[in-house]
Amino acid sequence: MVRMLTTGTTTIATAVKHADVDVISAYPIRPYTGVMNELARMIADGELDAEYIVCDSEHTQFEIAKHAAACGARVFTGSAGIGWAFAHEALVVTPSDRVPVVAMVGNRALDDPGNFGVEHTDVLVTRDLGWMMCWPENPQEAYDLTLMGYKIAENPKVLLPYIVNCDGNFITHVRFPVDLPDEELAKEFLPSTPPPRHNVLHPDRPLSIAPHVDYYWGAEIRRQMDQAMKNAIEVTRKVHEEFNKIFGRGGPPFVEEIYTEGADAVLMGVGGMAMPARAALKQLRREGIKVGYVKLRRFRPFSTEDVVNALRKFKVVGVLDMDFSFGSAHTGGIIFQEVRSALYDLPDRPKVVNYIIGLGGREITVDVMRSLAKEVNEIAKTGEVKQVVKWIGLRE
Amino acid sequence: MSWDKIEIRTLKDVPKEEYFVAGHRTCQGCGPALACRYLAKAGGPRAICITATGCMYVANCSYNTTPWAIPWMHAQLGGIGSAVEGAAAAYKAMMRKGKLKKEEIHVIGLAGDGGAADIGLSAISGAMLTGHDHLIITYDNESYANTGIQASSLTPWGAWTTFTPPGKMLRLGNVRVKKDLPKMIAAGHPNVRYVATASTSFPFDLMTKIRKGLAVKGPAYVQIHTPCPKGWKYPPELTVRIGRLAVETGMWALYEIEDGQFRLTFKPPKRKPVAEYLKLQGRFAHLREPDIRYLQEQVDAACKQLGID
Ligand SMILES: Cc1ncc(C[n+]2csc(CCOP(=O)(O)OP(=O)(O)O)c2C)c(N)n1
Ligand code: SF4
Ligand SMILES: [Mg+2]
Numbered sequence: 001m002v003r004m005l006t007t008g009t010t011t012i013a014t015a016v017k018h019a020d021v022d023v024i025s026a027y028p029i030r031p032y033t034g035v036m037n038e039l040a041r042m043i044a045d046g047e048l049d050a051e052y053i054v055c056d057s058e059h060t061q062f063e064i065a066k067h068a069a070a071c072g073a074r075v076f077t078g079s080a081g082i083g084w085a086f087a088h089e090a091l092v093v094t095p096s097d098r099v100p101v102v103a104m105v106g107n108r109a110l111d112d113p114g115n116f117g118v119e120h121t122d123v124l125v126t127r128d129l130g131w132m133m134c135w136p137e138n139p140q141e142a143y144d145l146t147l148m149g150y151k152i153a154e155n156p157k158v159l160l161p162y163i164v165n166c167d168g169n170f171i172t173h174v175r176f177p178v179d180l181p182d183e184e185l186a187k188e189f190l191p192s193t194p195p196p197r198h199n200v201l202h203p204d205r206p207l208s209i210a211p212h213v214d215y216y217w218g219a220e221i222r223r224q225m226d227q228a229m230k231n232a233i234e235v236t237r238k239v240h241e242e243f244n245k246i247f248g249r250g251g252p253p254f255v256e257e258i259y260t261e262g263a264d265a266v267l268m269g270v271g272g273m274a275m276p277a278r279a280a281l282k283q284l285r286r287e288g289i290k291v292g293y294v295k296l297r298r299f300r301p302f303s304t305e306d307v308v309n310a311l312r313k314f315k316v317v318g319v320l321d322m323d324f325s326f327g328s329a330h331t332g333g334i335i336f337q338e339v340r341s342a343l344y345d346l347p348d349r350p351k352v353v354n355y356i357i358g359l360g361g362r363e364i365t366v367d368v369m370r371s372l373a374k375e376v377n378e379i380a381k382t383g384e385v386k387q388v389v390k391w392i393g394l395r396e
Numbered sequence: 397m398s399w400d401k402i403e404i405r406t407l408k409d410v411p412k413e414e415y416f417v418a419g420h421r422t423c424q425g426c427g428p429a430l431a432c433r434y435l436a437k438a439g440g441p442r443a444i445c446i447t448a449t450g451c452m453y454v455a456n457c458s459y460n461t462t463p464w465a466i467p468w469m470h471a472q473l474g475g476i477g478s479a480v481e482g483a484a485a486a487y488k489a490m491m492r493k494g495k496l497k498k499e500e501i502h503v504i505g506l507a508g509d510g511g512a513a514d515i516g517l518s519a520i521s522g523a524m525l526t527g528h529d530h531l532i533i534t535y536d537n538e539s540y541a542n543t544g545i546q547a548s549s550l551t552p553w554g555a556w557t558t559f560t561p562p563g564k565m566l567r568l569g570n571v572r573v574k575k576d577l578p579k580m581i582a583a584g585h586p587n588v589r590y591v592a593t594a595s596t597s598f599p600f601d602l603m604t605k606i607r608k609g610l611a612v613k614g615p616a617y618v619q620i621h622t623p624c625p626k627g628w629k630y631p632p633e634l635t636v637r638i639g640r641l642a643v644e645t646g647m648w649a650l651y652e653i654e655d656g657q658f659r660l661t662f663k664p665p666k667r668k669p670v671a672e673y674l675k676l677q678g679r680f681a682h683l684r685e686p687d688i689r690y691l692q693e694q695v696d697a698a699c700k701q702l703g704i705d
Binding site: 020022023025049050051053054055056057059060061063064065066067068069070071072073075089090093097192193201202203205206207208209210211212213214216217 | 475
């Protein structure tokens, strides 16, 4: 094991190397590019043996990844923001072709106006397609969730593609202390060759993949994808258990509760915003105010069970969205919509409010987190919601 | 290599085995379906074929009734270059790393003229640069046929399509000049060792070119002229005759560019007037005498440049 100070793009590249990936397809766009730079360097220095394809576009990147995976190769690709949007057609068919592509998205605000900052809307427009999605809080988790990704995606009960999101700049570019395991230990967890599966394109087993179906079989094939995504919940649990056993870390599969003991109100979000939340809630606790944070680690599959079990005990949930769905119900964030819907059947459901925060890469400070924590705490006390959806830190 | 020789000169050289069989639902007399049959025969049992969206997907390969006896997969309309890249890179890496038995797998990508010359051009260009071993084939039926016959950049001048209907104001139909895709690929990608044109009406020549494209190291490109009775508006039994006439009139030329060397593989002994080709097809029915004369002049000039005349 080596302990080092490094960025999310580097830890993901290390996980890809440890996965002994066969094919990589690359195209530049900030803030994900660093991972491809690092992989290119590894190949040039003989540290990794893989075909590295310099592509003409993101559509090509993801079509290549899909077909290479269809032929049985372990693959890695990725993008960010509008690059991810450019790939959209290829993104649509990757889950429906049931191939275990693993991709990194360096979350970035979509154009226009041009913006290098983080926003999660880029990946969330892909929410309904059948990609699994997770959000690491820091570069350590980025490594962990990437390595786990191959194991989950390649499970014959799943065979769906997998996205490791990374908050642009805050996780892609900022150095954190991380433990990177030795390659042998990583291989003990994830062998170099994926388990055999039924849908590999090879002359030994002639097979027609993705023929035209129309109404005869369209619904059944969609239902199979639905089942695969459902299966992914149990598979993810098992993979986390295995990971925790081998590496002695890895955390819970779907939700992590932070400072929730004795709290009536919580904030909830994905990715790196857990960091300022931790600091703020620790301070408040010292001051006698108990507010918690619920970190949603995986958004697809969305484990309704885990989310409901975590949230049912609170009076108020303040969902933090670094994304937005224009014209949606209550005109709020995407994660808010989902969490609120998950809680609907509870007889005593918590009140769910929404904070639109950090759009375009605006920093989420400890002070902002403190004030939001106090606000949800206040709602818990009074039971009064003045505004369901609130934009935070806006110049108006 | 899954064949003992590359050149197919006589019927005896043609494999008896069929790898593209019953099960498809293409129109009677479909030129592109004929191309599938020939390319599958030529490629043999250790080939895989990936097909972009278009008639050779939608009408050709349906769930539970696939006509392909070799492995087959769908690629997106603009994805054929990427699809063969992915497949060829996968096999190469896995074989090098000992994850897959070493052998020569023929990776074939098939796309229509719309898929290749328009929406997928960038990806094909990319695939011609990396050095991976694959063959990209365009079946050129000169329109977006599957969506109901719209003009592509390979639709010839003067042709009717539903996007270029001859009318009272715009008399000519399509006024764009057909893009020269094979030359573009040859000129723009100097490391590509094999580029050729073919026709379903010249099957020996076609199958030889498929094999040459597969045998050569690195990427290769073959464009097959494939008459389409629905889109060109002619009775299905004329497919082979119309394909022949295209070559005999000089509307389509058969050549190969091998390691940069251009060679005509068929030279019509005495070129027929283009009118003989045009008059059999409803898509040209609106053209008048001077239009046909203009087209004849264009074809004469092209034939001179190619060395046909
Ligand atoms: C991205 C995208 N745009 C449009 C279509 C609709 N579409 C389906 S088949 C087709 C025609 C393709 O034409 P061509 O490549 O020449 O093949 P052909 O239909 O002539 O066999 C089109 C435009 C599609 N499938 N995908
Ligand atoms: S429209 Fe043309 S290409 Fe399509 S199936 Fe019919 S004949 Fe073949
Ligand atoms: Mg066409």
